[in-house]
Amino acid sequence: MATKAISDASFQTDVLSADKPVLVDFWAEWCGPCKMIGPALEEISEELADKVTIAKINIDDHPDAPSRYGVRGIPTMILFKNGAPAATKVGAAPKSALKGWLESELGADAGSNVA
Structure with a gap:
């Protein structure tokens, strides 16, 4: 499953009412580091699809959610x-660091189902 584009309007349904954890990537078109981590997040979304949904919200188009959660710099992942x-x-980080952080936050079993 690829990353999912969400909006302020869909935030409640897509994130807050989701049946599994959701990593929200707050980003913008003009943000170079945001674009750098985009492909890594796509890959991680495929690799950890059974454990987490990875969603992206453009802060310029949808300012309510970033304001509500105190996002002051991008990229920010919550x-x-x-x-x-x-x-x-x-901040941006290599794929290995992002995946390691996410697996750690999800719990030790997140990476146990190696294909």
């Missing part, structure tokens, strides 16, 4: 569990 923010990572 992991939501059971409808609440559980962990935050600010």
Whole structure:
């Protein structure tokens, strides 16, 4: 499953009411580091599809959610569990670091189903 584009209007349904954890990537078109991590997040969304949904929200088009969750710099990734923010990572990082952080936050079993 690829990353999912979400909006302020769909945030409640897509993130807060989701039946599994959701990592929300707050980004913008003009943000170089945001574009750098995009492909890594796409790959991670495929690799961890059974554990987490990865969603992206453009902060310029949808300013309410970033304001509500205190996003001041981008890229910012917030992991939501059971409808609440559980962990935050600010700034770009290599895929291995992003995946390692996410697996750690999801729990030790996140990477156990190796194909």
